[in-house]
Amino acid sequence: MKTDRLLGITMYLLNRETVPSRELAEKFEVSIRTIARDMEALSLAGIPIASVAGAGGGYRIMDSFRLGRPVSTAEDYRYVIAALKTLCSAYENKSLDTTLEKLLAVQRGEHSDQRVFVDFSVVKEGERTPAYTMLLEQAITEERVVAFAYSDAQGTVTQREAEPLALNYRWYAWYLLAYCLTKQDYRIFKLNRMDELAVTGRGFTHRHGDIPALLERQWARDDREWLQVRLLCKAEARAAVLEYFRARIVAEHPDGSFECKFYAIENERWWFSLLMGLGGQVRVLEPPELAARVQETAKNILRNYDIQLS
Numbered sequence: 001m002k003t004d005r006l007l008g009i010t011m012y013l014l015n016r017e018t019v020p021s022r023e024l025a026e027k028f029e030v031s032i033r034t035i036a037r038d039m040e041a042l043s044l045a046g047i048p049i050a051s052v053a054g055a056g057g058g059y060r061i062m063d064s065f066r067l068g069r070p071v072s073t074a075e076d077y078r079y080v081i082a083a084l085k086t087l088c089s090a091y092e093n094k095s096l097d098t099t100l101e102k103l104l105a106v107q108r109g110e111h112s113d114q115r116v117f118v119d120f121s122v123v124k125e126g127e128r129t130p131a132y133t134m135l136l137e138q139a140i141t142e143e144r145v146v147a148f149a150y151s152d153a154q155g156t157v158t159q160r161e162a163e164p165l166a167l168n169y170r171w172y173a174w175y176l177l178a179y180c181l182t183k184q185d186y187r188i189f190k191l192n193r194m195d196e197l198a199v200t201g202r203g204f205t206h207r208h209g210d211i212p213a214l215l216e217r218q219w220a221r222d223d224r225e226w227l228q229v230r231l232l233c234k235a236e237a238r239a240a241v242l243e244y245f246r247a248r249i250v251a252e253h254p255d256g257s258f259e260c261k262f263y264a265i266e267n268e269r270w271w272f273s274l275l276m277g278l279g280g281q282v283r284v285l286e287p288p289e290l291a292a293r294v295q296e297t298a299k300n301i302l303r304n305y306d307i308q309l310s
Contacts, residue, residue: 002041010061018057024058048061136167136191145199153267161200163204165215166214166215176190188219224266224267227265230260231260232285233281233283240274240278242260248262259285
């Protein structure tokens with residue numbers, strides 16, 4: 001409906017600076033001409049829409065404008081509550097719990113209509129992670145330097161000092177975006193590889209600008225080595241391979257076996273552990289160095305149980 005679209009456009013513009021008309025057209029799935037008519041309609045309704053010409057131009061709402069009354073519906077509250085419950089399942093924070101309780105109180109009985117439930121509690125990391133997230137949140141708020149020991153994927157431990165900027169939950173793990181004073185550059189650290197974390201008494205000495213943009217830029221700079229893995233799998237391995245590796249099937253065989261491909265970070269342990277856990281249900285076809293690594297690991301396991309190889 002047009003009214004819903006106009007409200008959506010208003011909220012979209014309120015949360016941003018200047019938005020190009022093409023971006024609005026793609027977001028709301030209408031033509032650029034329709035967006036122009038919508039802007040006229042919003043202006044007639046008393047919303048101060050400004051048109052910015054030239055490169056980087058588009059539409060914006062004047063800074064002086066504020067919504068005069070709540071516009072959230074019961075459905076909006078249900079989605080916000082569901083999102084907060086999801087965050088609470090992975091992140092222990094008393095302030096977050098209080099926020100959730102406030103919204104539940106506002107909604108009273110209406111949130112019982114929730115139909116989408118997401119629970120990340122089963123993938124919580126080690127015992128130290130909740131304590132570390134609290135310490136880091138404190139350091140981020142107070143702009144205090146932190147010190148810690150960090151273990152990379154190869155197990156090499158280095159001492160680091162950093163200015164913590166943001167916590168990021170991604171790929172079922174917590175990460176820290178920080179300016180590493182040791183390396184004099186921005187880095188992303190995995191929390192479960194951090195040890196001896198301490199908040200120092202020293203404040204930040206650098207200006208960091210747009211933190212969300214810095215975070216995405218760091219993920220885009222990911223320079224880890226990736227492998228393209230090709231497996232020959234028995235039929236009974238299908239569900240596990242597709243679920244855990246998000247593999248793409250490239251060939252099917254009459255006996256139910258199949259070949260698949262997936263990409264994995266070379267030095268990460270979790271996918272290799274899963275691969276070994278599938279045992280004789282899968283066979284590595286490519287790359288040959290991964291097949292050799294699987295064989296050597298299997299031999300070492302047997303030797304650990306004093307099983308002689310013929």
